[in-house]
């Protein structure tokens with residue numbers, strides 16, 4: 001693969017504020033062992049060189065099909081893994097290669113909310129104990145102060161204080177997710193990775209949890225990485241959206257721009273596949289039906305990772321791995337159809353990234 | 365469905381109760397619906413609303429005890445499926461009525477090859493020879509778009525991806541040219557791109573084979589794209605039913621109205637805040653004697669707490685089980701003007 005390792009220059013934040021999170025060239029490879037001697041015979045390249053920033057108070061949506069590396073990316077950022085390569089700066093501190101011991105000090109800043117509230121809550125602890133556990137681990141508050149804090153957190157996530165002594169199994173899925181959120185908030189984090197927090201919930205309950213996450217963000221000034229395969233929900237909650245495919249971010253753009261005019265052929269296909277809850281519209285949209293399955297992350301294709309399924313594939317795509325191109329409006333797309341406007345002198349490309357540069361790109 | 369043609373399936377006053385140690389669960393309560401030849405009926409509702417139990421009741425898939433299916437009638441051709449014996453029912457199931465469930469891993473047998481699992485119903489229901497069944501299995505796998513079909517007959521379910529396994533399930537369901545296909549959330553566990561492939565395949569197969577389909581989902585987007593008519597379930601009852609365009613344009617039950625408002629979309633207006641339906645769905649420990657949506661309904665008034673609304677007919681092959689739609693009550697209803 002060519003070009004892939006070259007880290008892209010940091011995207012300057014529109015308002016000049018330094019990003020809360022700055023991820024460069026992040027790789028997380030899981031070794032594959034085989035044979036009697038358990039020798040390493042390869043690696044699952046779950047995350048294979050991603051760059052992005054998240055500004056304070058913003059929500060970055062991370063979307064893509066199952067297995068594309070979203071959860072691994074979220075977990076790697078929180079250093080739940082020892083990463084293979086790359087840099088992770090949170091609030092100016094490089095944590096990419098800190099030891100787990102040295103990380104302890106930074107843990108309160110960054111938290112995670114999981115998909116399956118059932119599996120992520122200890123069934124033998126009651127609600128109060130679950131929310132209190134991080135306070136016991138990381139703070140020197142008195143017992144009375146902790147009790148008070150737990151009740152405040154229950155209020156904040158809309159759990160009735162009377163339920164403090166109940167156990168997780170006595171709650172519905174939506175309420176269990178509120179318990180998980182209260183626990184994540186206990187240490188006043190700045191940054192929360194929400195990994196498919198609503199995927200296991202019913203539609204009407206999903207809306208409640210998303211509204212809660214939005215309220216809490218405003219109240220506590222939180223910054224989110226919101227991982228989801230639900231593109232309509234991400235359109236609702238995210239400020240900017242990153243689209244992942246086979247371990248890479250193929251496109252990153254402000255929400256409105258991405259949904260109005262997706263540039264990467266994969267984003268185009270993904271968006272066209274979302275069922276629209278409007279019968280007139282649903283029967284009119286031109287769907288791009290992708291053929292076949294996603295290749296294995298242990299053995300990605302030569303050239304562009306999407307070249308085996310891309311409806312707009314060109315010869316170059318089988319040879320050269322496209323670097324992310326930076327386009328006006330804070331957009332970035334890793335596709336040979338587009339020219340990097342930072343290196344191009346064509347004035348039309350600067351104004352109309354979608355069409356004009358696409359045509360330029362097609363002519364060999 | 366052409367006017368006047370008899371439906372392929374006619375479900376009348378169907379009820380199902382589970383007798384459990386914790387009490388009786390009235391999962392399906394007086395459900396009525398028909399399915400026309402070649403039609404696709406969408407069934408929506410939140411989890412626990414009785415979608416799966418209704419369909420499993422029809423084809424005798426619920427173990428008894430704890431389930432007691434009936435009273436009610438399920439008219440299929442000239443027979444009542446609730447009255448025929450288990451052997452006859454087994455003939456219908458996987459023969460004239462095919463079904464596909466959400467999780468193909470639990471419905472496919474992991475220790476048999478995919479080829480054997482497709483051939484089995486062909487030999488049992490259609491009496492094909494081993495060779496003929498294998499040939500037909502290849503045809504079916506090709507029909508559902510599995511590449512290199514003959515070679516893949518010898519593969520086991522775990523050797524297929526999620527989307528491919530769901531195609532195998534559809535191939536099995538289609539094996540005996542069913543008149544009716546019941547699909548229970550068959551794409552819920554799949555990615556949208558794979559779902560789009562399966563939905564397209566389903567439309568193609570409907571055109572080619574002319575079967576009628578019942579498609580259960582909680583995804584209103586899927587329903588909007590494929591259904592002819594839609595039935596909305598809540599608390600084990602049908603609360604609204606209408607042709608798909610009518611339902612989305614003119615929902616009349618407050619539950620349907622709320623449901624349509626809670627879903628965000630990728631193309632239309634983006635709401636600043638999502639609408640929610642506060643409260644919990646009903647616990648079904650007794651048959652309903654009042655409106656089951658009353659505790660969550662913004663329009664509920666005194667009558668809703670003491671009487672069970674019938675499915676009131678509305679113009680355009682539409683009905684809704686809500687007193688707001690009761691023509692006899694219009695003058696006394698306080699909410700009817702703004703509904």
Ligand SMILES: Nc1ncnc2c1ncn2[C@@H]1O[C@H](COP(=O)(O)OP(=O)(O)O)[C@@H](O)[C@H]1O
Nearest residue numbers: 030044046065066067068069070071072073297
């Ligand atoms: N601990 C692990 N060991 C080996 N492979 C893993 C591990 N975790 C994830 N993977 C693989 O990495 C890829 C990305 O997985 P994941 O990040 O969970 O994707 P997503 O969250 O987008 O569904 C998948 O192929 C998955 O099988």
Ligand SMILES: Nc1ncnc2c1ncn2[C@@H]1O[C@H](COP(=O)(O)OP(=O)(O)O)[C@@H](O)[C@H]1O
Nearest residue numbers: 382384389391410411412413414415416417418
């Ligand atoms: N074996 C069972 N024993 C007791 N109750 C059951 C059983 N199976 C289903 N139910 C109940 O029946 C109701 C309807 O369930 P179901 O039809 O599966 O809902 P849906 O498919 O709409 O999500 C639920 O309240 C569920 O808890």
Ligand SMILES: [Mg+2]
Nearest residue numbers: 070071072196
């Ligand atoms: Mg994941």
Ligand SMILES: [Mg+2]
Nearest residue numbers: 415416417548
């Ligand atoms: Mg179900």
